[in-house]
Amino acid sequence: MCKTGKANLGIANDLAQGVGVAGAMPLIKKIVQDLKGGGGELGLCVDEGTQRRRRLAEKIAVESVLERAGGWDVCWVVAAVEEVGGAEEEGAVRGWLERNAVRRGER
16 A cells, blocks of 8 residues: 555554555455445555656657657657666666667557
């Protein structure tokens, strides 16, 4: 669960330690029961670094279409961000894409 989700549910766990299987099972059972009953929500959370990398990939993918016809698909840009290893390396991501990725329409 996300930090805010835990806070909203009043679950007081140390976020750095996470939740073990024994602690997670009652939470999972409640979610499954809620979903079976037609109610409840299921939210999936990712860490902030993953979110930053995804936003960067989406930004570069959109900009590539605007800059030049046939920009890169977001899957290529995500691969480039992962390969370069960081959300702060936009220039390196673009360099990787130029060397390795196929633009739309070049297939």
